Amino acid sequence: MSQSPPRPSVAQAPCAELSLTGDLGRPARLTVPDLMGWPLHRVRVAFACATSGVQHHRFSGPRLYDVLADARPGFDPARRKDRLRFLIGVTGTDGHRALLTWAEIDPDFADAPVLLAVSVDGAPLDRAGPQLVLPQDRCGARHISGIRAIRVDGGYGRRP
């Protein structure tokens, strides 16, 4: 009688970690299991790629806004104008990078339903790392996979 092969242990399948840094009261290192602690949203997305045509995917994950707001960005939450100078830089493990503005995801402004996906098409992203999902984008280029860093930068308000 043959034995079934051992299941991969947690040690053999480490979770990717993303660093959340910048002008934040509570910077953090977050894994996909950590991200599952926020309310999860599901979305079906179609985006056009310049090289491979239209792609369809299902994603689930917390809203980027919820995760970043809990990291306490360095603005006065009562003053809406104070938020407008904040940028959000998102970087993948391969160095692919894009910027969002705070106002793009803020419910008082554009309120874009941007997600930090913890799964794609039903497959968990624990090992690959979370993926940025922007249902409002026609092009796929900002759907950054394998996110390794998010930096929130309010420095644009300083005088040159």
Ligand SMILES: Nc1nc2c(c(=O)[nH]1)N[C@H]1C(S)=C(S)[C@@H](COP(=O)(O)O)O[C@H]1N2
């Ligand atoms: N990390 C990373 N994410 C990336 C890219 C990349 O080069 N690196 N390319 C983007 C582009 S141009 C597209 S169209 C989509 C493609 O996603 P898909 O392979 O799931 O269809 O991924 C996006 N995310």
Ligand SMILES: [Mo]
């Ligand atoms: Mo693309």
